[in-house]
Amino acid sequence: MSAVIHEHDHHHDDHHGPAKGLTRWLYTTNHKDIGSLYLWFAFTMFLIGGLFALVIRAELFIPGLQLVKPEFFNQMTTLHGLVMVFGAVMPAFTGLANWLIPMMIGAPDMALPRMNNWSFWILPVAFGMLLSSLFMDGGAPNFGWTFYAPLSTKFGPPSTDYFIFGVHLMGISSIMGAINVIVTVMNMRAPGMTYMKMPLFVWTWLITAFLLIMVMPVLAGAVTMMLTDRHFGTSFFDAAGGGDPVMFQHVFWFFGHPEVYIMILPSFGIASAIIPTFARKPLFGYASMVYATASIAGLSFIVWAHHMFTTGMPLAGELFFMICTMLIAVPTGVKVFNWVATMWQGSMTFEAPMLFAIAFVILFTIGGFSGIMLALAPADFQYHDTYFVVAHFHYVLFPGAIFGTIAAVYYWLPKWCGRMYSEKLAKIHFWWSIIAVNLTFFPMHFSGLAGMQRRVPDYAIQFADFNMLSSIGAFGLGIGQLFFFYILWKTIWGGKAPKATAQVWEGAEGLEWTLPSPAPYHSFTEPPVVK
Amino acid sequence: MAEQHNPNHYYVPAQSKWPAVGALGLLLIAFGAATTIQQSTGHVQSGVPIPGWLILMAGIGTIIFMMIGWFGNQIDESITGKHNAQLNHSYRYGMLWFILSEVMFFAAFFGALFYARNLVMPWLSGDDVSTHDWLWPAFENSWPVLTTPDGKTSTTQMLPWGLPFINTVILVTSSITLTIAHHALQAGKRSTLNLWLFITVALGATFLFLQAHEYHEAYAEMNLTLHSGIYGNTFFMLTGFHGMHVTIGTIMLIVMLGRCLKGHFTNENHFAFEAAAWYWHFVDVVWLFLFCFVYWF
Numbered sequence: 001m002s003a004v005i006h007e008h009d010h011h012h013d014d015h016h017g018p019a020k021g022l023t024r025w026l027y028t029t030n031h032k033d034i035g036s037l038y039l040w041f042a043f044t045m046f047l048i049g050g051l052f053a054l055v056i057r058a059e060l061f062i063p064g065l066q067l068v069k070p071e072f073f074n075q076m077t078t079l080h081g082l083v084m085v086f087g088a089v090m091p092a093f094t095g096l097a098n099w100l101i102p103m104m105i106g107a108p109d110m111a112l113p114r115m116n117n118w119s120f121w122i123l124p125v126a127f128g129m130l131l132s133s134l135f136m137d138g139g140a141p142n143f144g145w146t147f148y149a150p151l152s153t154k155f156g157p158p159s160t161d162y163f164i165f166g167v168h169l170m171g172i173s174s175i176m177g178a179i180n181v182i183v184t185v186m187n188m189r190a191p192g193m194t195y196m197k198m199p200l201f202v203w204t205w206l207i208t209a210f211l212l213i214m215v216m217p218v219l220a221g222a223v224t225m226m227l228t229d230r231h232f233g234t235s236f237f238d239a240a241g242g243g244d245p246v247m248f249q250h251v252f253w254f255f256g257h258p259e260v261y262i263m264i265l266p267s268f269g270i271a272s273a274i275i276p277t278f279a280r281k282p283l284f285g286y287a288s289m290v291y292a293t294a295s296i297a298g299l300s301f302i303v304w305a306h307h308m309f310t311t312g313m314p315l316a317g318e319l320f321f322m323i324c325t326m327l328i329a330v331p332t333g334v335k336v337f338n339w340v341a342t343m344w345q346g347s348m349t350f351e352a353p354m355l356f357a358i359a360f361v362i363l364f365t366i367g368g369f370s371g372i373m374l375a376l377a378p379a380d381f382q383y384h385d386t387y388f389v390v391a392h393f394h395y396v397l398f399p400g401a402i403f404g405t406i407a408a409v410y411y412w413l414p415k416w417c418g419r420m421y422s423e424k425l426a427k428i429h430f431w432w433s434i435i436a437v438n439l440t441f442f443p444m445h446f447s448g449l450a451g452m453q454r455r456v457p458d459y460a461i462q463f464a465d466f467n468m469l470s471s472i473g474a475f476g477l478g479i480g481q482l483f484f485f486y487i488l489w490k491t492i493w494g495g496k497a498p499k500a501t502a503q504v505w506e507g508a509e510g511l512e513w514t515l516p517s518p519a520p521y522h523s524f525t526e527p528p529v530v531k
Numbered sequence: 532m533a534e535q536h537n538p539n540h541y542y543v544p545a546q547s548k549w550p551a552v553g554a555l556g557l558l559l560i561a562f563g564a565a566t567t568i569q570q571s572t573g574h575v576q577s578g579v580p581i582p583g584w585l586i587l588m589a590g591i592g593t594i595i596f597m598m599i600g601w602f603g604n605q606i607d608e609s610i611t612g613k614h615n616a617q618l619n620h621s622y623r624y625g626m627l628w629f630i631l632s633e634v635m636f637f638a639a640f641f642g643a644l645f646y647a648r649n650l651v652m653p654w655l656s657g658d659d660v661s662t663h664d665w666l667w668p669a670f671e672n673s674w675p676v677l678t679t680p681d682g683k684t685s686t687t688q689m690l691p692w693g694l695p696f697i698n699t700v701i702l703v704t705s706s707i708t709l710t711i712a713h714h715a716l717q718a719g720k721r722s723t724l725n726l727w728l729f730i731t732v733a734l735g736a737t738f739l740f741l742q743a744h745e746y747h748e749a750y751a752e753m754n755l756t757l758h759s760g761i762y763g764n765t766f767f768m769l770t771g772f773h774g775m776h777v778t779i780g781t782i783m784l785i786v787m788l789g790r791c792l793k794g795h796f797t798n799e800n801h802f803a804f805e806a807a808a809w810y811w812h813f814v815d816v817v818w819l820f821l822f823c824f825v826y827w828f
Contacts, residue, residue, distance in 0.1 A: 019546060027546040109543050111621040114601075118550035125558040129565075161568050165561035172557070175632050183624040187617065213632045221639025228768070231568050233758035236643055239662070240681040242761030244651045251639055314659070522543060 018521060026121075029113035030521060031098045032416070037120050038095030039409075043485070045087030045127065046402075050478050052080035057440075057474040059457050060467050073457035074142035075134070081145025082163075085263065086170045087127050089397070092405045093266040094119075094177045097205045099416060100408075101181065103512035103519060104199045106190025106528045111183040119176035126169035133159035144455060146256065149237035149248035153229040160230065164223045171216040178212035181205055190511070192530035196287065199510050203290050204269030207297045211258045211265075214301070219255040222248065246311050253304035261300045264364075264396060265293060267404025268335060271357045273510070274411050275339050278354035279346030280507040285338040292331035292338075299328050309380045318377045325375035329368065336365055351505075352426035356407035359399055359434050367395030370445065385455075388448025394441045398477075403433075406484065413491060414500030418518030421491040429487060432480040439473030544608070549601035556597055559590025602786075606795070606803075619802050626806040630813050633776070637817055640772065644765040644824060648674050651761070655680050679760035686759035689766065691826035694745045698738050699822045702777075705734035706815045709784075709808055719798050721791070728788050731811070735781035742774050769825050776814045783807040 018024050018033065028034060055076045059067045068076070098116065102109055110116045133140040138157035141147065152160055185206045189198070198206075226248075228234040235241025237248045268289075276283045283289065305313060305321040313321075339361050348354070370392040374380050383389060414420050443466035448454075452463045459467065491497045500517040511528060512519070566583030579586075608614060656672035657663035663670065667680040678685045689695070712727035746767075749755040757767045787807050790796065796804055 023546070023548075026551045027548050029544055029546055111618075112625055113544055114547050114550050115625075117547075118553050121551055121554035122557055125554050126561075129558070129562055158569055158572075161565040162562070165565045169557055169561050175629075179625050179628045179632075182628055183621050186624055187621050213628055214635050217632045217634075217636035218639040218642075221636055221643075225640075225643065225768070227568075228757070228764070231572070233756075234764040234768070235679070235760060236647075236764055239651070239655060239666070241679045241684070241764070242651065242655065242676045243647060243764070244654075247643060247646050247651065250646060251642060254639075254642070312660070 028117055029109070031102050031110045031113065031116065031523075032519070032521065034110075034113075034116050034120050035095045035098030035100075036416075038091045038098060038123075041120075041123060042088050042090075042092035042095055042405075045083050045091070046481070047485075048131070049080050049083035049088055050481065052076045052083065054474060054478055056080065057471040060459070061471040062468065063459050063461050063464055065458055068457070070457045071139060071142060074144075074455070075140040077455050078141045078144055078147075079131070079134070082130065082141075083127070084397075085145060085259070086167075087123070089263045089401045089405075090174060091123060093205070093208070093263075093401075094174075096201075096266065096270075096405065096408050096412075097177075097181050100412065100512065101184055101202055101205060102188070103415075103515060103523045104202050104510055105185065105188060105193050106511050106524050106530065107184065107188035108522045108524050110180050111188050112180050115176050116180050119173045119180065122169050122173040122176075126166045126173065129162050129169070130166040133162050136162070146249075146252060147223075147226070148252070149226065149229065149245045153226055153237055153248075156230065161227070164227050167223045168220055171220045174212050174216045178209035178216075181209040182213070185209075190524070190527040190530050193511075196290070197530060199269070200272035200283065200286070200289055200293075201266065201269030204265040204272075204293050207293050208262050208265045211262050211297055211300065215255040215258045215262075218251060219259075222251040222255065225251070246308070249308050249311060250305065253307045254301075256307065257304040258297070258300040260393070260396070261296060263401045264404075265297070267360065267364075267401050268293060270404045270408045270411075271339060271360050274353045274357040274407055275342050275361075277411075277505050277507040277509070278351060278357075279343045279348050281342055281346040282509075283338065284341035284344075285334070288334055289338055292334040295331040296328060299324060299331075303328065306375055306377075306380070309377045310384045322375055322377045326372060329372055332368055336361060336368075351410075351423060352421070352430055353407045353411035355427070355430045356403045356410065359430070360403045360407065363399030363403070363437070364396055367392055367397075367400060370395065383448065385453060386448035387444040387452045387454055390454050391441050391444035391448055394444070398437050398441065403437075406433075409488070411505075412512070413488075414504045415512060415515070415517050415519055417492045418500055419491050419497035420500050420504075421487055421497065425483075425487045425490075429480060429484050432483065433477065436473050436476035436480055440470050440477055441473075443467075443469045443473075547601070547604065549597050549604065552593060552597045552600070556590050556593030559586050559593055561590075563587030563590050606790075609800070609802075610795070619800070622802050622806070626809060630809060633813065634817075637769075637772070637820075640765065640769050641820065641824065644769065647761045647765065652676065675762040676760050677762070684758065684760050686755045686763055687753045688762075689745070689749060689753070689755060689826060691822065694741055694748075695822060695826045698741050698745075699818065701734050701738045701741070702815050702818050705731050705738070706812055708734065709811055713804070713808055716791075716796060716801055716804060717798055721794075725788070725791055728784065728791060732781060732784045732788055735777060735784060735811075739774065739777055739781065742770070742777075766825055769821055773814065773817055773821055776810075776817070780807070780811045780814050783810060 018030065019027070025033060025037060028037075053076075055068060056073065059065075059073055098110060101107075136157075136159045138159060141152070141156065141160055141163045143151035143156060147156075147163075185198070185202055225234070225236040229237050229243075234243075236243040237245045239245070272283055272289060303321055303325045305317060306325045309318060309321075343358075350358075370388065374383055374389065374392055410421060410426055447459075447463045447466040447470075450463065452459055452466075502516050503513055504517060505513075511524075511530070514528065515523060563583050563586030566579045567587055568583070570579075570583050652672045652674060654660050655663060655667065656670055658672075667682065669682065670678075670680040675686075675688045677687065708727050709731045712724050712731060715721075715723035715727060755763055755766065757763055784807055787804050790803070795801075
């Protein structure tokens with residue numbers, strides 16, 4: 001027995017602090033190191049994907065073709081979507097999960113730390129390959145991030161094959177990340193931390209991880225069939241051989257719709273952590289929040305064809321998918337109600353995380369409402385493939401997923417690095433972003449309803465004013481996020497930022513606030529007892 | 532000893548180079564595979580100066596190197612008692628969720644099969660939609676699709692009651708023999724364990740041999756190929772990926788047999804064996820679905 005204990009002790013002595021040099025990051029098994037890697041990778045991809053978006057907005061600043069060729073424009077819309085979805089939003093959430101889940105449930109680390117490192121290091125590899133396609137003959141993939149057949153099968157550029165294997169790698173990375181989260185939550189909770197005591201961020205990530213495990217393999221199946229259709233003589237997506245191009249859309253959206261919830265559920269968890277803190281009231285309706293999240297996840301598997309109302313589905317299909325889609329408004333409404341009810345009669349203060357969280361609730365709800373409009377099959381015939389759709393999903397993604405992430409960074413940054421950011425600069429960042437985000441995406445509702453098509457580099461002259469506004473907003477939004485980087489740099493490495501207390505926020509509750517700031521390298525070496 | 536959970540101490544594994552090696556291996560595999568395919572199209576478009584298959588092979592080599600190193604490391608740590616009960620639980624959960632992801636991978640291909648059979652075939656043969664009249668009026672709804680809608684490819688059906696049925700019996704039997712081996716391990720009967728595990732491996736190898744024979748027959752005599760329209764597509768996609776999984780499972784069982792012969796595992800501590808067994812039962816169940824929906828109905 002004593003020999004074994006000695007082994008353990010010896011083992012721990014090796015790992016009280018981080019290793020030195022590059023191998024610390026390359027070989028790390030530490031959830032905080034890996035979380036930081038994920039977050040900085042996501043931020044880099046966010047800027048690269050943003051750059052692609054700005055190419056699009058620059059071209060659309062005025063009607064006519066001026067800056068880029070239509071082929072290149074198509075590559076930009078494709079890569080913007082892929083980089084933002086798989087490179088920015090998903091890794092940012094995984095980074096937050098890595099940093100926060102062990103601290104929130106009273107664990108020393110993630111359950112499978114080495115696999116954790118593997119799933120991170122696959123990402124730079126996958127995106128290096130995807131982005132290198134820009135420099136290949138024939139250019140990068142140009143068929144939109146949804147890569148519909150036959151655009152991607154018969155007419156895709158040669159780089160499509162690199163894209164296919166890149167998607168496989170991203171899938172492997174996501175599945176391993178998701179397995180790690182689930183196992184950590186199921187197996188590493190401190191004594192007394194029952195499921196219904198877990199912070200909502202942990203709950204929403206548990207459900208997100210379940211969605212990832214269910215749908216990422218289906219995406220892998222879709223790109224595999226694409227590959228064999230391209231090069232091995234199959235005709236899964238070709239009616240001449242008995243397949244069907246519409247089948248591609250079914251397989252893709254069976255993945256794609258849960259995927260959009262993968263990109264929002266962790267933000268729900270973040271808002272549910274921040275709003276109670278700054279309203280100084282416990283979260284209203286904790287249990288209903290958990291059940292609402294689970295219902296949204298369950299419904300996400302039976303609504304996929306609402307992306308395909310105009311493909312000529314049978315009427316029964318249209319009705320089924322329309323009604324199921326509208327049902328999602330019920331649990332989502334429960335959540336929005338609960339956030340508002342949490343703020344009701346609270347003694348509120350408006351620090352940067354709270355501002356971003358409130359903006360999240362309001363603007364995400366706008367995106368939700370336009371979603372209900374799109375869910376109506378007869379109305380969708382009109383809106384399909386217009387800028388109205390672009391406005392809708394950017395309202396749920398930018399002020400939803402990304403504002404959620406920014407709110408989380410401001411909220412937990414003092415815990416991570418032990419220093420307070422400048423509240424003044426963060427407020428400038430907030431107001432700058434909120435004006436820019438609305439200026440960018442709100443006019444798209446109007447241009448879309450008036451009939452402007454998405455994914456086209458040119459447009460009719462009557463859309464000119466709205467597009468000019470959107471473009472000005474987009475450049476402002478981009479500059480605002482560079483300012484965000486400046487704030488982060490100043491806080492983490494500037495040296496002059498004030499030290500944070502362990503509690504950080506007066507009203508904050510949860511295990512992570514019982515740790516000192518910055519949190520120790522291994523969060524809890526002995527399990528805390530949760531009452 | 533390793534089984535005892537010390538509630539006051541968490542186990543955190545040491546740093547490891549293997550994940551980084553694995554990421555490099557996956558890069559070489561993905562880049563090499565895409566380049567090989569590009570170069571095989573006859574157009575030199577990728578701009579990569581070396582043959583893709585060399586990169587691919589280097590990648591596979593790197594992954595094998597990683598697996599030997601990483602698993603070796605795990606085995607060492609397990610035998611020297613560094614793992615605790617909590618970590619063993621984590622491994623079990625991890626394996627079960629990994630198998631669920633594999634289930635969903637197969638679900639995508641089964642989904643394609645059902646969609647083609649139940650929706651595409653009626654549409655292409657004239658139910659509800661008029662493409663039939665405009666494109667291929669001669670096409671009739673049947674499964675399997677022996678002549679493709681454009682009439683360019685013809686094939687024959689793989690009947691269930693020959694080799695496929697024998698293979699079903701073999702695979703189901705192998706699941707039973709593996710369970711006998713597992714019970715023997717739990718009871719500490721090492722020679723029974725080795726015998727039945729060896730029989731399981733032999734059954735797995737027989738299955739693969741017969742499957743290869745069936746493929747040969749399909750290509751050489753039946754004109755049933757990957758190119759034979761949606762029937763051939765779904766047939767080879769589903770049986771092919773299943774065969775790949777049986778191959779992986781057989782390799783896992785061979786490794787387990789090697790470890791059993793070396794005296795690894797105890798009555799309680801044999802997670803690796805259990806994981807391999809779960810995986811084997813999973814490929815067995817997938818095969819039953821395959822036999823029903825690809826061969827039989």
